[in-house]
Amino acid sequence: MTAGEFCLAIVGGGPRSTYALERLSATVDRLGGRKLAVHVYDDGGDFGAGQVHSADQPFTSYLNRAAHQVGFAADPSVTDAEPIRDLDDRPTLYEWCRERFAITGDETFDLEPADAPKRYQHGQALREMFDAYADELRRKGVSVTLHAEQVIDLVPADGRWEVVSADATHCVADQVLLITGHSSNDYSDEIGPGEYLAFAERTGAVYVPSAYPLQEALSVEDPRPGTTVGCAGLGLTAIDQILYLTEGRGGRFIPDGDRLRYQAGGAEPAMILAFSPSGVFPYTRPINRKDRPNQGRFLTKVAIDRIRKSSGTDVGDDRPRLDFDAHVMPLILLEMAYVHYRTLYGPVAGDMIVESVHEDYERFLTLPLEPGGIERLLPGVDAVVKALPKQLVPEPMLKRFDWGRILSPIDTSGGMNRSEFRSSYSDFLRRDLDWAAQGNVDNAFKASVDGVWRDLRGVLGYAVDGGGLTADSHRQFLEYHRRCQNKLSGGAAPEVMAKILALAEHGVLDMSAGPGAKILLSDRKFVLHGPVTGLSAELDVLLDARVHAFDPARDIRPLYRNLLGRDVVSLWRNTTPGQADFVPGFLDLDERSRLVGHDSITVLGPAAAARGTYQFSALRPNNNDVVMREIVAWLDGFWAALDNRRLP
Numbered sequence: 001m002t003a004g005e006f007c008l009a010i011v012g013g014g015p016r017s018t019y020a021l022e023r024l025s026a027t028v029d030r031l032g033g034r035k036l037a038v039h040v041y042d043d044g045g046d047f048g049a050g051q052v053h054s055a056d057q058p059f060t061s062y063l064n065r066a067a068h069q070v071g072f073a074a075d076p077s078v079t080d081a082e083p084i085r086d087l088d089d090r091p092t093l094y095e096w097c098r099e100r101f102a103i104t105g106d107e108t109f110d111l112e113p114a115d116a117p118k119r120y121q122h123g124q125a126l127r128e129m130f131d132a133y134a135d136e137l138r139r140k141g142v143s144v145t146l147h148a149e150q151v152i153d154l155v156p157a158d159g160r161w162e163v164v165s166a167d168a169t170h171c172v173a174d175q176v177l178l179i180t181g182h183s184s185n186d187y188s189d190e191i192g193p194g195e196y197l198a199f200a201e202r203t204g205a206v207y208v209p210s211a212y213p214l215q216e217a218l219s220v221e222d223p224r225p226g227t228t229v230g231c232a233g234l235g236l237t238a239i240d241q242i243l244y245l246t247e248g249r250g251g252r253f254i255p256d257g258d259r260l261r262y263q264a265g266g267a268e269p270a271m272i273l274a275f276s277p278s279g280v281f282p283y284t285r286p287i288n289r290k291d292r293p294n295q296g297r298f299l300t301k302v303a304i305d306r307i308r309k310s311s312g313t314d315v316g317d318d319r320p321r322l323d324f325d326a327h328v329m330p331l332i333l334l335e336m337a338y339v340h341y342r343t344l345y346g347p348v349a350g351d352m353i354v355e356s357v358h359e360d361y362e363r364f365l366t367l368p369l370e371p372g373g374i375e376r377l378l379p380g381v382d383a384v385v386k387a388l389p390k391q392l393v394p395e396p397m398l399k400r401f402d403w404g405r406i407l408s409p410i411d412t413s414g415g416m417n418r419s420e421f422r423s424s425y426s427d428f429l430r431r432d433l434d435w436a437a438q439g440n441v442d443n444a445f446k447a448s449v450d451g452v453w454r455d456l457r458g459v460l461g462y463a464v465d466g467g468g469l470t471a472d473s474h475r476q477f478l479e480y481h482r483r484c485q486n487k488l489s490g491g492a493a494p495e496v497m498a499k500i501l502a503l504a505e506h507g508v509l510d511m512s513a514g515p516g517a518k519i520l521l522s523d524r525k526f527v528l529h530g531p532v533t534g535l536s537a538e539l540d541v542l543l544d545a546r547v548h549a550f551d552p553a554r555d556i557r558p559l560y561r562n563l564l565g566r567d568v569v570s571l572w573r574n575t576t577p578g579q580a581d582f583v584p585g586f587l588d589l590d591e592r593s594r595l596v597g598h599d600s601i602t603v604l605g606p607a608a609a610a611r612g613t614y615q616f617s618a619l620r621p622n623n624n625d626v627v628m629r630e631i632v633a634w635l636d637g638f639w640a641a642l643d644n645r646r647l648p
Helices: 015-026 093-104 119-139 193-203 236-249 301-311 324-345 347-366 379-387 403-407 418-442 444-454 457-464 471-489 494-506 558-565 626-644
Strands: 006-011 036-041 143-147 151-157 160-165 170-173 175-178 206-208 228-232 252-256 259-263 271-275 518-521 526-530 535-539 541-544 598-603
Touching: 006 015, 006 160, 006 170, 015 036, 015 119, 015 626, 036 160, 036 170, 093 119, 119 143, 151 558, 160 598, 175 626, 193 206, 193 518, 193 541, 228 236, 228 535, 236 271, 236 494, 252 494, 259 494, 271 526, 271 535, 301 324, 301 347, 301 457, 324 347, 324 379, 324 444, 324 457, 324 471, 347 379, 403 471, 418 444, 418 494, 444 457, 444 471, 598 626
Parallel strands: 006 036, 006 175, 036 143, 175 598, 206 541, 228 271, 228 541
Antiparallel strands: 151 160, 160 170, 252 259, 518 526, 526 535
């Protein structure tokens, strides 16, 4: 390190490192002749992308975002982000892919704005933009050093931080930005995964506890061609695994009318039995046809403040705690029903609903809450709908808002065998794909889900973040409501779910375990049991298809365990009188996302979820995106620290 340099260590080379270098290079004139050294650390050397977004991942994995909805630099919509690069210097991923297509002629980059890009394409773009920003910094006199090493500790050193890597490479940093992203945890002592690991070690059964990187977790040998594979989970990770084991092994999807037909390659498993507690994949993400997101008519920050004041639990500060089920869910369902029927019947019906529910809505927000269910605000909506002339609505779109059916789209209450569930689920997938093609403006169901659970995430975060819920409710929110939200609005693009449908119709993908499926242990194999459909199937391989939540005490990487052991970091606690404390595993941070007691270390991403429930890694352009707002806030603190630092 050169004498007199101010040193910044960025620990984590994923997308946030690209955004950090973009803002740093855009504002580097603030150095004013002072010396700055930047050291970036990434375990695998995937600088700019990180492992999750690596350019080396399989072609079968898709980014869960339309190409035009991904950016790499701050834009004029981002609060306090100045200066802003010229439009040509801040392309979206769609524009980057079009330029790559023009240069190479590679048709995989021939995308339309609403297409779902491959994840490796995002990784390639991130690395290219990262390199460009790093080079820009170097041209302006900043030393930028990249370390393809794992950081294992941060040790105090006379008011600074010694950054210790697994390779014993050290630098001493004045400021540290921890953006380590997703990792995996050691769950060897947890009910479920711990039992599966022990059973596999004892019997030789094959259990794959972590999905990524796919190429390492799923080799050609395991699962072997022709075997029966169980996939524990039905989220985006499961979709990655399923496509990698089929299309990634030589299978092909052939256009067949308006659908796809799967042609086996011969190297895939004989059957992939995919299952989860719900028994269904997330809903297909609709085509976005909105000019602007839903602003919220009933579910607003003002409404959250009002009900917090009238009915929240007093914890001794100026922010009473909410119960998500009692206080927020009724507003969510009212907003969904309003959007649903306004989409079906038009704005006049929307105005009638507003008038009909006004008294109940005001009473709900203003008076201490009386007992009632989550649908307590819907009677006024139902009264309006019953009075509307049904002939005004095209029959295919004549669908009643039904929260119970939304949560459980396959009705198994009357009993259902495997064949019946398989048939019903294929019908559901086809219908859901048709609805997704109608888009989030014309289809009432897609409009209501997209307009609330996606567009109003800022309001939901406002209710939840920073201890906005009671301890019991926060626990329930993370264990149930976040999963519910992922099922409703966190699904894959239509082109991806069309492949899932083709695999189900071919038979290589089998969903017939139904809801409530669980793993049993036989003498030597895992057995999948479906209590609703009667399925009982021995598995040659069991895949865990979940992304592990951040847990510093169990992280397989030693950094957070070391920091936790020396009290450099502490865990955030939700404390509510009369309830057990809830400690979800997030780090305790101040209002600027700095470690409590150590304001020279800023933490962003999954570890900072106590301050921000919705942690994203891909930057959304022209949206005043929270990811970039956090980078801007960090940068303000960084420059302030540099200005106040007395260098030798």
